[in-house]
Amino acid sequence: xDKSIIGANIPRLESxxxxxxxxxxxxxxxxxxxxxxxxxxxxxxxxxxxxxDAAQVLAMPGVMAVILPQDVAGIRYNSSGNxxxxxxxxxxxILTDHPLYEGDAIAAVAAQTPRLCKEALGRFAVEYExxxxxxxxxxxxxxxxxxxxxxxxxxxxxxxxxxxQGDVETGLAxxxxxxxxxxxxxxxxPLPMEPTSCICEWRGNTINIYATSQTPFQERRILAxxxxxxxxxxxxVKPLMGGGFGARQQLHYQPQGCLLSKKTGRPxxxxxxxxxxxxxxxxxxxxxxxxxxxAMLDGKxxxxxxxxxxxxxxxxxxGPIVLSAQGKKVQYxxxxxxxxxxxxxxxxxxAGAMRGYGNPQVTFAREMLIDRLARKLGRDPLELxxxxxxxxxxxxxxxxxxxxxxxxxxxxxxxxxIRKEVDAKRAQPGEWGVAFCMHTSGPSNKSGMSSxxxxxxxxxxxxxxxxxxxxxxxxxxxxxxxxxxxxxxxLECVNVHAAxxxxxxxxxxxxxxxxxxxxxxxxxxxxxxxxxxLATALADVRGVSAxxxxxxxxxxxxxxxxxxxxxxxxxxxxxGDNSRVVFGEGSYKAVEAPxxxxxxxxxxxxxxxxxxxTITDAIQTVDAGNVINKNIVRGQIEGGMxxxxxxxxxxxxxxDRRTGKHITSDALLYKIxxxxxxxSLYSAxxxxxxxFGPLGAKSIGELTLVPVAAALAISAERSxxxxxxxxxxxxxxxxTRAAKEVAQ
Amino acid sequence: MKLNFTVNxxxxxxxxxxxxxxxxxxxxxxxxxGCKEGCGEGECGACTVLLxxxxxxxxLTVAAQLEGAQITTIEGLTENGKPGALQAAFVEEGAVQCGxxxxxxVLSAKALLNETSxxxxxxxxxxxxxxxxxxxxxxxxxxxxxxxxxxxxxx
Numbered sequence: 001x002d003k004s005i006i007g008a009n010i011p012r013l014e015s016x017x018x019x020x021x022x023x024x025x026x027x028x029x030x031x032x033x034x035x036x037x038x039x040x041x042x043x044x045x046x047x048x049x050x051x052x053d054a055a056q057v058l059a060m061p062g063v064m065a066v067i068l069p070q071d072v073a074g075i076r077y078n079s080s081g082n083x084x085x086x087x088x089x090x091x092x093x094i095l096t097d098h099p100l101y102e103g104d105a106i107a108a109v110a111a112q113t114p115r116l117c118k119e120a121l122g123r124f125a126v127e128y129e130x131x132x133x134x135x136x137x138x139x140x141x142x143x144x145x146x147x148x149x150x151x152x153x154x155x156x157x158x159x160x161x162x163x164x165q166g167d168v169e170t171g172l173a174x175x176x177x178x179x180x181x182x183x184x185x186x187x188x189x190p191l192p193m194e195p196t197s198c199i200c201e202w203r204g205n206t207i208n209i210y211a212t213s214q215t216p217f218q219e220r221r222i223l224a225x226x227x228x229x230x231x232x233x234x235x236x237v238k239p240l241m242g243g244g245f246g247a248r249q250q251l252h253y254q255p256q257g258c259l260l261s262k263k264t265g266r267p268x269x270x271x272x273x274x275x276x277x278x279x280x281x282x283x284x285x286x287x288x289x290x291x292x293x294x295a296m297l298d299g300k301x302x303x304x305x306x307x308x309x310x311x312x313x314x315x316x317x318x319g320p321i322v323l324s325a326q327g328k329k330v331q332y333x334x335x336x337x338x339x340x341x342x343x344x345x346x347x348x349x350x351a352g353a354m355r356g357y358g359n360p361q362v363t364f365a366r367e368m369l370i371d372r373l374a375r376k377l378g379r380d381p382l383e384l385x386x387x388x389x390x391x392x393x394x395x396x397x398x399x400x401x402x403x404x405x406x407x408x409x410x411x412x413x414x415x416x417x418i419r420k421e422v423d424a425k426r427a428q429p430g431e432w433g434v435a436f437c438m439h440t441s442g443p444s445n446k447s448g449m450s451s452x453x454x455x456x457x458x459x460x461x462x463x464x465x466x467x468x469x470x471x472x473x474x475x476x477x478x479x480x481x482x483x484x485x486x487x488x489x490x491l492e493c494v495n496v497h498a499a500x501x502x503x504x505x506x507x508x509x510x511x512x513x514x515x516x517x518x519x520x521x522x523x524x525x526x527x528x529x530x531x532x533x534l535a536t537a538l539a540d541v542r543g544v545s546a547x548x549x550x551x552x553x554x555x556x557x558x559x560x561x562x563x564x565x566x567x568x569x570x571x572x573x574x575x576g577d578n579s580r581v582v583f584g585e586g587s588y589k590a591v592e593a594p595x596x597x598x599x600x601x602x603x604x605x606x607x608x609x610x611x612x613x614t615i616t617d618a619i620q621t622v623d624a625g626n627v628i629n630k631n632i633v634r635g636q637i638e639g640g641m642x643x644x645x646x647x648x649x650x651x652x653x654x655x656d657r658r659t660g661k662h663i664t665s666d667a668l669l670y671k672i673x674x675x676x677x678x679x680s681l682y683s684a685x686x687x688x689x690x691x692f693g694p695l696g697a698k699s700i701g702e703l704t705l706v707p708v709a710a711a712l713a714i715s716a717e718r719s720x721x722x723x724x725x726x727x728x729x730x731x732x733x734x735x736t737r738a739a740k741e742v743a744q
Numbered sequence: 745m746k747l748n749f750t751v752n753x754x755x756x757x758x759x760x761x762x763x764x765x766x767x768x769x770x771x772x773x774x775x776x777x778g779c780k781e782g783c784g785e786g787e788c789g790a791c792t793v794l795l796x797x798x799x800x801x802x803x804l805t806v807a808a809q810l811e812g813a814q815i816t817t818i819e820g821l822t823e824n825g826k827p828g829a830l831q832a833a834f835v836e837e838g839a840v841q842c843g844x845x846x847x848x849x850v851l852s853a854k855a856l857l858n859e860t861s862x863x864x865x866x867x868x869x870x871x872x873x874x875x876x877x878x879x880x881x882x883x884x885x886x887x888x889x890x891x892x893x894x895x896x897x898x899x
Contacts, residue, residue: 011836015840019827019835019840019847020819021818022778027777193782193876193878194780195782242780242842242844242845243844273784472844473879631838635884638880667876674874675868675886678882681881681883
């Protein structure tokens with residue numbers, strides 16, 4: 001491999017336009033004649049709209065259109081950007097007269113300015129009948145609570161996911177030690193810095209959309225079906241995007257934007273306020289978990305029994321698929337495994353996809369118990385986990401998935417090396433918490449698919465067209481590196497165009513840590529196909545047989561000498577009678593979803609006088625296969641650590657229990673870590689190679705968030721001597737960052 | 745009201761309501777879309793610009809406060825079509841991920857470096873504490889600021 005391209009610290013290609021302000025995000029586009037759209041939202045978590053009158057709104061100069069629930073009464077859909085699945089229930093409305101959460105969409109308006117939109121929302125005359133709301137899983141499961149969607153499910157516990165291996169009851173009975181606990185994790189918001197937005201233009205029989213979108217091809221499918229249009233009539237373009245973390249793996253307000261545009265004949269921009277972002281997009285599922293762990297005195301963990309109730313909020317969206325993914329993430333070789341996941345409707349904010357997709361919740365509960373087991377047995381927590389860890393060739397419990405590569409020992413060794421360095425720097429005593437996790441590369445149900453096409457230019461530079469959506473993680477740069485490596489050309493000779501349904505080929509979507517693994521494999525195939533097609537064309541132009549043309553290291557060999565990639569391109573494009581245009585194309589269907597692994601250590605120290613707990617350091621080492629770009633991987637690890645620390649420490653969406661009103665309605669009341677909160681971070685991606693990965697790479701996207709809250713909570717439990725069963729820790733403990741002790 | 749002020753070194757004169765946000769003036773009147781709106785409530789820092797060399801939030805600053813002011817936006821840090829020192833360091837250090845917080849982050853760092861050429865890590869963390877970033881752990885951003893300070897000191 002060319003070390004100047006693969007594994008190097010290459011600055012990201014698109015960083016320049018982001019850092020000089022010239023890069024364009026959705027809100028930076030303003031097509032001629034554009035209007036603004038806004039949504040009237042329910043002020044109650046559960047109500048019935050008895051009467052709605054828009055006369056005063058329509059009388060306002062500058063208001064161009066209004067749509068009401070009766071205009072869209074026949075349409076039910078599921079907004080999730082997953083490929084079609086029987087698990088996904090169609091329970092959403094574009095607008096509803098029976099709002100099921102505070103923020104549910106009731107009406108929409110288009111006007112000439114954002115200010116007019118805001119004013120218009122205040123002039124709808126709505127009469128509500130306020131209904132009792134179920135604001136917790138317990139309340140929703142109470143037999144006296146009516147089902148939220150009686151036409152779909154008789155119970156609010158509307159889907160059960162199950163995975164089994166061995167016989168968990170017998171397995172637990174045979175264990176020397178059984179530990180158990182009831183754990184809870186909160187609903188948290190992904191809070192991407194760019195608000196959710198779209199610009200929709202319905203012209204004639206076509207729709208053009210610019211949107212913050214992780215899954216443009218799925219969204220196109222849903223919209224085309226909703227409006228009875230061929231998919232070719234709907235074009236979705238994802239401009240630069242200010243983060244997603246799962247939240248935009250689904251439609252948000254594109255349906256309303258499209259209908260407002262249809263009605264007015266003009267483009268309509270829908271831009272959420274931060275408050276709408278917090279209440280009316282999607283969150284990570286709050287979870288209640290009952291976990292049992294059975295082990296032998298020698299440390300062998302032989303049985304694991306996990307039952308989870310997820311609060312999916314008012315609508316299904318991703319709910320059951322999150323549980324399905326959650327049940328397949330155990331990296332310890334247990335003989336007996338039982339997983340039961342319940343998806344429960346409540347009148348809370350709708351949950352959806354968020355980085356980790358069910359894994360952070362169960363990893364927290366499981367790792368807490370494993371740490372207690374280590375203390376009970378007097379064992380080193382790293383060593384106990386290693387003893388039970390899956391090896392290459394093992395099968396992941398409850399699944400048929402083989403572990404195709406694992407470098408867990410190297411991760412532990414590297415983490416230990418860093419820990420010794422940190423300990424040498426710290427004067428005060430502290431406690432380390434350890435947590436392991438496993439995620440997968442691509443969807444764990446192997447539904448990931450991606451494709452790429454490559455166009456060849458005369459000078460040997462190429463146009464790489466990808467369906468994958470770069471939402472800030474850097475996939476476009478990584479894909480360009482992969483193409484340059486396989487083609488044997490310079491990185492600056494690859495131009496990437498991506499995530500435009502009219503001009504790039506299909507991709508399942510940016511989710512499930514699939515871009516590097518699934519998308520990268522598609523790029524490898526496309527580049528190989530380009531080489532093959534170019535070799536064939538070169539043979540024709542030069543009058544030799546294709547078998548006489550070889551390729552290595554960016555150079556073609558022919559019977560009468562060598563020919564560079566650029567020379568070959570020139571000869572084939574302008575080579576007389578046999579000249580032609582050459583394409584490469586690749587489609588990759590994930591047949592494997594190689595697991596990735598992380599080891600996380602978090603250190604806290606406790607002030608014995610005040611009891612204040614301080615997070616001083618966090619270490620994370622990962623096995624993400626062969627690293628394509630160190631710069632990107634480092635950003636992914638550290639960013640995941642920051643989000644994981646926020647999850648473990650301070651983040652929680654809160655609702656007033658009496659009124660059902662959101663409390664954490666903006667970025668001031670909902671705390672995420674700032675530059676002053678984050679402790680010293682240390683990260684490393686260890687040497688690893690996966691035979692199924694593109695150039696040996698696996699994935700990194702979600703993994704790095706997953707173990708962090710667990711490692712923090714374990715450190716806190718060891719520091720305080722009090723068993724911890726719920727997150728975030730700030731609810732019960734005082735935490736600060738070591739402002740004075742930061743390692744320089 | 746008639747507003748006369750300077751943006752990125754160029755004098756500007758425009759007719760605007762006195763309660764118009766600087767954010768909207770920059771984005772809508774002057775097409776300086778590098779100034780980003782993340783919350784519109786002064787919580788996230790994405791719209792940070794410099795007003796007379798000090799960091800302010802463009803969503804909380806209105807036209808009535810701007811008469812005679814010198815405003816610097818992210819577009820104004822580019823030197824002869826090339827990224828300025830801070831911008832280049834952000835790119836090199838991998839401090840830019842989704843990029844939405846970056847214009848504000850760079851300008852907060854610029855305001856710090858206008859005050860001190862040799863900031864400590866705590867100085868940097870404090871100066872950037874009003875700029876939320878959800879992609880990073882801030883460490884690459886902090887390294888970029890340190891690197892710029894060091895390069896400035898070496899000049």
